[in-house]
Amino acid sequence: MPVATKANYFTKEQEQAARFAKALGHPVRIAILQLLNSQACCFHGDMADELPIAKSTLSQHLNELKDAGLIQGNITPPTVKYCINRENWDIAKKLLNEVLE
Structure with missing residues (x-):
């Protein structure tokens, strides 16, 4: 019986969902995504004016x-x-909704 390793145990979708979740794991990144999602695009300098970070x-x-x-x-x-x-x-x-259902 083959030994379960990360490479053959987790699906591509699970790996991708985890990568997205990790990227979402900071409140600044959530704020950035909310800002970008409310606009077509945004310049780096404009975001720096909106967010209280360096x-x-x-x-x-x-x-x-x-x-x-x-x-x-x-x-x-x-x-x-x-x-x-x-x-x-x-x-x-889609992937994160599947995890949360």
Whole structure:
């Protein structure tokens, strides 16, 4: 009988749901997503004006959300514009709803 390992025990959907959940695991990231979800897109500087955190801290949280695939950025120096990755946002909602049901 094969030994159950992480690689063959958890489904792709479980792994992806966990990644999304980890990215959602900080109140600043929730605030960022709520801000972005209420608009088409938002510039990094505008978010820094809205949220009570340092720009460098904001950048770290944006990177975490981007790495999880929940947001995407468009870099046109000197500005960076972020928006929700709608395809992954829909996948995240579906997977997390399945977990919470």
